[in-house]
Amino acid sequence: MALTLYWYPKCGTCRKAKRWLDEHGIEVQTVHLVDEPLTKEELAELHRKSGLPLKKFFNTSGMKYRELGLKDKLDRASEDEMLDWLASDGMLVKRASGSSWAFANKTTRRFSPRRHKIFCKIASRQ
Secondary structure, three states, rough: OOOEEOOOOOHHHHHHHHHHHHHHOOOOEEEEEOOOOHHHHHHHHHHHHOOOOHHHHHHOHHHHHHHHHHHHHHHHOOOOHHHHHHHHHHHEEEEOOOOOOOOOOOOOOOOOHHHHHHOOOOEEEE
């Protein structure tokens, strides 16, 4: 049973997370966030399983986030609007960057190696 890793391969921290998983013998199935963008329904399911606020799913340092002026819109946005934005462009979805590394299976387990928290699109065991 492989862990699904949602990532952007050009992201250095995503590559580090993948390497860490490989080094620890964790079987990983990768999903490229730009080439295989998540649907609104998939994002809603990941959000539900994560237990995190939906705002944590946004790549707030990304160019697309700034272009759309989402910093000023997120506080007023509905969950439905936020899911629409996230599903519209994989670059809006947060990659490994320093928020929380969530390994979620049916019971939503989480762990943080070396207390370094990374949300790297690691979501669910299939």
